[in-house]
Amino acid sequence: MHxxxxxxxxxxCMYRTYYALAKGLVKPDGFSVxxxxxPDPPSHAHEEGLIGxxxxxxxxxxxxxxxxxxxxxxxxxxxxxxxSTSKGNGLFVLKDGPIKKPxxxxxxxxxxxxxxxxxxxxxxxxxxYGVDDSTLRWGSHPQEELLGMLMEKKVDAxxxxxxxxxxxxxxxxxxxxxxxxxxxxxxxxxSEFIKHMIAVRESVIKEHPELRENLLKxxxxxxxxxxxxxxxxxxKFLEQYPGDRDALIASARYPKIEFTFTEVERKMxxxxxxxxIATDQxxxxxxxxxxxxx
Numbered sequence: 001m002h003x004x005x006x007x008x009x010x011x012x013c014m015y016r017t018y019y020a021l022a023k024g025l026v027k028p029d030g031f032s033v034x035x036x037x038x039p040d041p042p043s044h045a046h047e048e049g050l051i052g053x054x055x056x057x058x059x060x061x062x063x064x065x066x067x068x069x070x071x072x073x074x075x076x077x078x079x080x081x082x083x084s085t086s087k088g089n090g091l092f093v094l095k096d097g098p099i100k101k102p103x104x105x106x107x108x109x110x111x112x113x114x115x116x117x118x119x120x121x122x123x124x125x126x127x128x129y130g131v132d133d134s135t136l137r138w139g140s141h142p143q144e145e146l147l148g149m150l151m152e153k154k155v156d157a158x159x160x161x162x163x164x165x166x167x168x169x170x171x172x173x174x175x176x177x178x179x180x181x182x183x184x185x186x187x188x189x190x191s192e193f194i195k196h197m198i199a200v201r202e203s204v205i206k207e208h209p210e211l212r213e214n215l216l217k218x219x220x221x222x223x224x225x226x227x228x229x230x231x232x233x234x235x236k237f238l239e240q241y242p243g244d245r246d247a248l249i250a251s252a253r254y255p256k257i258e259f260t261f262t263e264v265e266r267k268m269x270x271x272x273x274x275x276x277i278a279t280d281q282x283x284x285x286x287x288x289x290x291x292x293x294x
Contacts, residue, residue: 001031001208006046007059009037010143010241012163012248013082013255014059014196016233020225021218028218030210033057040143041114050075056204057215062194062269063119063276066286074202077292078212079259081219082196088254089195090179091121092168093157094150102129102177108156111139111146118159120193123275124183144242150174163243163251170247188271190264192256205293212293216259223257261292 005021007014015037020026022035036055038045047065050058051073059081060068068075091110093099099108102125112118117138125131139155146158147167157177160168168174184193198219205211226233234248266288276282 002034003031003057003204004034004036004055005057005059006036006038006049006055008040008046010040012234012237012243013252013257015237016226016230016252017081017223017257018219019222019229019233019236021222025225026218026221029214031208031214033215033218047073050199050201053201057198057200059196060199062197062272063281065197065199066273066276066282066291069286069291070283075199076202076205077261078198078200078205079216079261079292080194080197080265081257081259082194083192083256083258083265084179084181084184084195085192085254085256086179086181086185087169088165088179088251089120089159089161089181090165090168090176091157092147092150092160092174092176094153095173095175097153097156099156099177103131105136105157105177106131107135107137109137109139110157110159111141111149111155112159113143113146113161114140114159116140117279119279119281120180120275121159123279124178124180124187127275127278128183128187129178147171147174162254163247165254166247166251167244188268190268190271192268194265194268194272195255198259200293219259223259226252 007018018035021033046058046060047068049055065077099105122133126133143164146160149155150158181193185191230249230252234245237248269288273282273285
């Protein structure tokens with residue numbers, strides 16, 4: 001059996017996680033896998049490809065997965081993938097600018113790679129910092145352009161992630177108002193936040209129930225390979241995408257990746273559904289006991 005797995009392009013942490021699998025350095029037990037990259041949001045290529053059967057496995061945002069499940073999509077969750085910690089996703093402003101605290105963002109223009117309001121930061125600004133989200137303005141631009149736009153004062157604040165977060169963290173001209181991980185922990189007590197998860201077509205997992213453990217075993221092996229070959233993999237990444245080698249290697253340490261769905265992670269997902277409903281991203285809760293493969 002041959003399967004195709006999709007993850008996001010130009011994301012070094014994902015590239016390095018699945019590098020060994022993509023290059024055939026790790027071989028799954030009982031099946032083969034092709035690894036492909038598809039565009040970042042606002043593209044829904046992962047979701048559409050998985051639902052339509054062009055791919056059998058995909059890395060999805062948890063929010064997108066839950067929304068599609070409620071719409072009746074024939075997909076199931078296997079495990080969490082990327083969990084944010086206290087670094088790797090933050091809201092940055094000019095150090096010598098007028099914005100000194102999150103409350104100062106009322107009425108300001110925030111740029112992000114997402115199309116429209118950034119759901120997580122919109123929620124955190126309102127719930128944690130008391131900012132009236134109806135006053136916020138949002139702009140959508142490629143992640144690699146955001147820091148430059150902030151420097152040129154074309155926007156008031158930017159949301160930086162992954163290696164771009166590292167660039168912001170190292171740049172003396174900007175400061176981080178808060179990270180999503182720290183704000184989330186202050187609200188709900190969880191030190192992690194589920195960003196991405198692994199989903200599979202329902203028909204595939206029902207026909208091959210052994211696939212879950214074998215696939216997650218292969219993912220973990222690929223990730224373990226990358227832990228010992230980060231510099232080599234960064235060089236390969238830079239052959240495809242522009243970037244800074246030191247930033248790539250540093251940013252690879254930000255998220256927590258374990259390929260599990262523990263009881264604690266279930267509680268984290270329940271808390272995140274509260275946020276999704278509050279921001280009109282989800283009409284109601286999803287029954288997680290039936291949404292994830294046991």
